[in-house]
Amino acid sequence: MENMVRVFLFGKQYEVPSNLTIMKAMEYAGYQLIRGCGCRNGFCGACATIYRIKGDRELKACLACQTQVQDNMYVATLPFFPLIKQVYDVEKIRPEQAVMMQLYPEIYSCIGCNACTKSCTQSLNVMQYIAYAQRGDFEKCAEESFDCVMCGVCSSRCPAGISHPQVAMLARRLNGKYIAPKSQHLEDRVKEIQNGDFNELIEKLMNKPIAELQELYNNRDIEK
């Protein structure tokens, strides 16, 4: 006999095996999920979920696919949250502090409550990365926010109405495109290919009989 726990899905009580994740518990209870279910592996942020253990004051947030059920867990999923996503032309913006002021001015209304950090399903220091964004330190903002899955729980808890994941997205693109060092070997190789430098080599390979290719493959030199 499986060990069962009581969970309350949107307030309604179900008995489910204690070893299930919240997502699998919903399915066990009979839900055919459409919303609130994406990669099922903790990368896509579709299954943001808010829960409270009966009697606890504290509300907790998690990804339903990454969190095991507990007895007396009250669960509400957050399959969509209206984040503000500002549009911009990545070719025209520059990695300057002013860009945040123009696109996401609400970050300067942060009151420092830290509710974002406390609610982050990835345990990121969200308030800190917003502070970096305020200062125009996009490199640090990108680094601190890197593991964000854009589930939106932080924004749902923010009294200042900040769309943290979108702020971080902008910072990462600025960092990736403008701030991180350029890769000379990559630029060189792209030019060589455009020059057709490798065409002959590849065509030669393409025209070889399979037996010869097998020989080449089986005896190729492998970098240590």
Place this chain on the structure above:
Amino acid sequence: MYTNEMLESMKKVEANREANAALEPRRMTAEEKDALLRAYHPDYKEGEEFVHLLVGPNKGDKVPKELGALLQGKSRVNPAEIDLSSPDYDVDVLIIGGGGAGASAAIEADNAGAKVMVVTKLRMGDANTMMAEGGIQAADKPNDSPAIHYLDAFGGGHFAAKPELLRTLVTEAPEAIQWLNNLGVEFDKAPDGTMITTHGGGTSRKRMHAAKDYSGAEIMRTLRDEVLNRGIPVVDFTAAIEILKDEKGCAAGAVLLNMETKEILIARAKTVVIATGGAGRLHYQGFPTSNHYGATADGLVLAYRAGAKLLYADTLQYHPTGAAFPEQIFGALVTEKVRSLGAKLINADGECFMHPLETRDVSAASIIRECSDRGKGVKTGDGYGVWLDTPMIEMKGGEGTIEKRIPAMLRMFAKYDIDIRKQPILVYPTLHYQNGGIDITADCESGVENLFVAGEAVGGIHGRNRLMGNSLLDVVVFGRNAGRNAALRSKDVTVGALSLEHVNTFEKACEEAGIHSDVVSPKLLPDYRRK
């Protein structure tokens, strides 16, 4: 978290760690690999796991039985009941699928001046691209070349790739990386800008570019952001359930289904791009999967019914290292990068039983052998697994390597109180990738005129096995090409009268072949409700 039996076995892993870490295991010979695959790889099984198709362009070919049932299943629509006279959408290029290939196609079609629309049955980014962890290949280092990349991939795929497709993949790889980087995708780089690259299974040069172990997520979220910045319409929670053709037999749009309201909508288009991804959620041969929720081979079903030929639909990739324990993450991907960084595969007796970076099919077969005939697997509750000795990574790369290079893995196991810096993890193969798919030309066009395909839905780019890091690469390279070519073609297309006659024809062929199926396809989503 680990059981006592596991902890007993782990003691042997720990006792041998130093010796195993220093070991450079021999790579298997071609003959050994062949014999191993034949005996243990799921693709090579004879018998009831596969069926031979009775109708359609691949009549007589072998496919997994679950795919066969869908390919020869019943349409979700009755053509007689569908009004095609006033389409709800009318665009130049209709892109079906919102993953890496669909997003790349959308951006390039937009660049080419076409009116583009993306439909996706979940949200944009709910896709295998988002979940790709380890990295993306490109031969951009001085000791490497596209030709070496070609040989690695061609050999790793058992010399079955279509040469012209593989050529495109490897020669356009560096430019794909540059394109992504210019869009703002972050890559792991040294302070001087040199890309930090590692090996993957079967690579002969270190050409795996990464963004920690969120490589796919970083690429996908950036592509999605770019699609949104351009104002390209994305119709989410809307599945394509049949391709539309015109009276000339060219693809001309799709019948769409709102996943929530069940409303049927008609999209007319001059060209169509199928970028619907893979099939892990069909759980071939009972395997768990590392794939996203919507990976149900829909594109293959749509294209097949419309008359497009498939290639290598019988070959799947079982990623050697799916999580085998704890059960909550059973089948979840443990990136190959864990092995690239120095972790080795160790059996229940603490023996390093293979080179950690053989190709994926060989590695998976080797783990299956260890857990079956050799009896050297560790019991997990869901079956057996072998150890992946993650603490070796920090012995080799120094303290902090795991947090810096594979934070997602650290996090995934930490949720179950397993610290992968201190303790090894248990792994077993998981259904990961659809090697086969829709047969295309070098221009990404299927056998149906004006029907283009990109990404995992394509067959033939990788042959019968794919190397790590060549899939993130293929969604970008072929996604871009498909988008560009579909946009270019759309300039010369005048769509005729819309038709679903091919659906009737296919159904009739099924009847004549004696198929009486109540399987409705495309599947759209798996059903995990308690039965």
